[in-house]
Amino acid sequence: MKHFLSIHDVTDLHELLKTAFEIKKDPHKDELLGKHKNMCLLFFNSSLRTRISTQRAAENLGMKTVVFNINEEGWKIETEFGIIMDGDKSEHVKEAAGVIGRYSDIIGIRSFAQLKDREADYNENVISQFVKYAGVPIVSMEAATGHPLQSFADVITIEEYKKVIHPRVVLTWAPNPKATPQAVPNSFIEWTVAAGYNLVVTHPEGYELDPAFMKGLTVEYNQKKAFEKADFIYAKNWSNYKDYGKVLNVDRNWTVTMEKMKLTNHAKFMHCLPVRRNMIVSDEVIDSADSIVIDEAENRIYAAQAVIKKILENMVK
Ligand code: AN0
Numbered sequence: 001m002k003h004f005l006s007i008h009d010v011t012d013l014h015e016l017l018k019t020a021f022e023i024k025k026d027p028h029k030d031e032l033l034g035k036h037k038n039m040c041l042l043f044f045n046s047s048l049r050t051r052i053s054t055q056r057a058a059e060n061l062g063m064k065t066v067v068f069n070i071n072e073e074g075w076k077i078e079t080e081f082g083i084i085m086d087g088d089k090s091e092h093v094k095e096a097a098g099v100i101g102r103y104s105d106i107i108g109i110r111s112f113a114q115l116k117d118r119e120a121d122y123n124e125n126v127i128s129q130f131v132k133y134a135g136v137p138i139v140s141m142e143a144a145t146g147h148p149l150q151s152f153a154d155v156i157t158i159e160e161y162k163k164v165i166h167p168r169v170v171l172t173w174a175p176n177p178k179a180t181p182q183a184v185p186n187s188f189i190e191w192t193v194a195a196g197y198n199l200v201v202t203h204p205e206g207y208e209l210d211p212a213f214m215k216g217l218t219v220e221y222n223q224k225k226a227f228e229k230a231d232f233i234y235a236k237n238w239s240n241y242k243d244y245g246k247v248l249n250v251d252r253n254w255t256v257t258m259e260k261m262k263l264t265n266h267a268k269f270m271h272c273l274p275v276r277r278n279m280i281v282s283d284e285v286i287d288s289a290d291s292i293v294i295d296e297a298e299n300r301i302y303a304a305q306a307v308i309k310k311i312l313e314n315m316v317k
């Protein structure tokens with residue numbers, strides 16, 4: 001694997017899953033693979049899980065890590081091209097990428113959608129500059145349109161809990177007062193379809209995702225109907241794709257409640273976290289025995305480690 005930007009960088013999902021499960025059994029078995037190598041974890045946005053799990057993963061492989069919260073600790077970065085830099089931004093992404101690339105063997109980048117200009121976000125303006133100018137492998141730690149490390153961990157988790165080969169997995173929109181990106185649902189669709197699950201997407205009318213990600217899937221607009229016979233409920237808010245970045249609905253009738261969970265086939269509850277309690281999901285559901293959100297978060301380590309391992313192996317070839 002050269003870069004890890006989406007599922008399209010994975011040649012064999014089944015084999016990558018096998019690697020993750022081997023790592024989970026013995027996380028230190030490849031501790032010499034990354035010796036004398038350095039990974040820079042570059043954050044344009046906040047993080048808890050991605051930061052700690054990816055750092056842990058790189059260090060389990062013997063790498064050294066630098067965590068850099070560039071917005072707080074670095075120069076303000078300009079990402080537009082051909083503009084006169086007479087504002088508050090002192091450094092251009094082109095030089096920043098080139099320089100960090102000289103200091104690092106792998107770069108992980110978190111760069112959320114700005115949710116203002118859909119075209120700029122869907123062109124992945126920031127991470128694509130790093131791919132172009134850093135000259136080293138790039139790992140997406142959630143970019144504008146995808147969060148593949150999260151979705152990989154989600155699939156690992158579903159594999160651990162599923163009772164049938166093709167479980168019914170329901171991705172449900174849920175309300176949030178603040179605008180959040182479409183990255184998590186976009187990737188979740190790609191990875192769960194690739195894993196062969198029976199995926200059902202449910203959301204209020206008008207919250208349709210990018211058709212490029214929805215492909216052949218049809219939306220079930222009736223959330224309760226979608227929940228019937230579900231094996232997994234995966235909740236996530238996303239802001240509007242059509243009226244780009246807007247919050248048009250905060251209807252708590254879409255909150256995942258115990259009453260709705262009772263319609264399912266004893267489904268497990270999942271969420272990528274951080275989660276707003278009693279907006280996205282009721283206390284009762286997230287605190288129930290069927291909530292697997294902490295196991296899901298733990299699997300972020302093994303997902304990241306499997307990916308970094310594949311990149312390191314490709315480098316020594
Ligand atoms: C981010 C998102 O929705 O993409 C990160 C989730 C992992 N969450 C929020 O903005 C709350």
Ligand code: CP
Pocket residue numbers: 046047048049050051142150272273274
């Ligand atoms: N799920 C996830 O990516 O969490 P963080 O934003 O805390 O990294």
